[in-house]
Amino acid sequence: MPRRFAANAAAFDTDVLIIGAGPSGLALARTLADAKIRSIVLDAQDAATLAEPPPDGRDIALTHRAQTIMRRLGLWERLPADELAPLREAVVYNGSDPRPLRFDARGSGEDELGHLVANHCIRRASWQAVQGCEFIDVRPATRVLGLSIDAETASVRCRGADGGEVTLRAPLMVAADSRFSEARRHAGIGAQMRDFGRSVIVCRMAHTEPNQAVAQECFHTGHTLAVLPMNGGESSIVVTVSSDVAAAMHRWDDETFAAWVQQQLGSRLGTMTLRGARHLYPLVAVYAQRFVAPRFALIGDAAVGMHPVTAHGYNFGLYGVEVLGALLAGARRAGRDLGSLGVLQPYETRHRRETWPVYHGTNAVVGLFTDDSETARWMREAVIRVADRLPVLKLAITQKLTRRSGFTWPSLPKLPTLPTLPLPGRRYQ
Ligand SMILES: Cc1cc2nc3c(=O)[nH]c(=O)nc-3n(C[C@H](O)[C@H](O)[C@H](O)COP(=O)(O)OP(=O)(O)OC[C@H]3O[C@@H](n4cnc5c(N)ncnc54)[C@H](O)[C@@H]3O)c2cc1C
Structure with a gap:
């Protein structure tokens, strides 16, 4: 039986200190509140900006699992219905090759691959979902000046909206x-960083031909x-x-940019x-070297900051929140210390297992698809042709987008068992 945590609660200002009131930090606060775990959430931005975030050009593709989590957290119904755009199909073009690779939701039991919504709508919904909750204390316009972690306490020194300095403590x-x-x-946690030397320009554009709810890469x-x-005759x-x-x-x-995009699309959208x-x-x-340490954890982009091409960043943030939230709720019920490594470690293991292959897979795909050498072009062609002819692979990718909970690979046909042969030069008992 784990020992019940008997720290002096009076020495703490809250149960969990969360730095960052972005979509991940607020989702965690909301999750913890459902388990009656108190949190203080600090953010450098002022309250008006957090409550009504300006459009930032990002449109976020949400998987079915992310949608399920958002419903549970009361975020989904706060998204404006006319802003939620269904994603029916995704098509990948390699250069001017007219035979694209197509993904759709067929075989997954869902009508769509997912939904798209503007990032500022997610941020606004996240803010609204924590308002008036007695277990959540959001402190906007608060600058972190330093933090310290010892065997008993995690503390943060910060300057609040009134300009005064305060030190907050939690387990x-x-x-x-x-x-x-x-x-x-x-x-003291390092991170592997990969600077692609590239940038994205993001914007909304209207077009005269319908997009048919199909994404094009x-x-x-x-x-x-x-x-x-x-929705509404627009695409991101x-x-x-x-x-x-x-x-x-x-x-x-604006006109030069619009004409260039239209030409690149071969006027497919008018x-x-x-x-x-x-x-x-x-x-x-x-990619952070560790996601947890005694009395400390990383979530959202602070743990895993993805290249946006596979649209996973916020989705991964929610998956991590779901796992960490469940562990902390279980620890609270069992009277365990919320900051102990024993409580946090399974989050590290599960979130790494979830994110590591996709993180490295995405970076490899980005490397292959942004290399302009003749060999890379030939390999791209081969990858698209092979993927198009492997329904199991396409279904696996589709299921990764459409699953509502933990991912399982689609079952493969059973292969006949081959006799075990000894390798030359080795003795087998
Ligand atoms: C172009 C683009 C497209 C994307 N498309 C997708 C997509 O399709 N699907 C998807 O899942 N993801 C996508 N993402 C990723 C997604 O936007 C991020 O994963 C998500 O916003 C991360 O949320 P977060 O809360 O972890 O961090 P952030 O959104 O970065 O929020 C961090 C918060 O911390 C605060 N903060 C920072 N430093 C301090 C400090 N010292 N003290 C106090 N507060 C601080 C900031 O003010 C901010 O509010 C995309 C990203 C980009 C750039």
């Missing part, structure tokens, strides 16, 4: 402060272009180019017109 601290997490660095020499189908456009070119393209006037601002993001993928 556990969770960093959800973005892929460039300062808290991660302060806690087009790999061209020197750049890739993704089109994510949104994601252009990936080397960072020097991106900076120059970002300065193009006449394109820009809607709103263009946003520029440098592409840096991040």
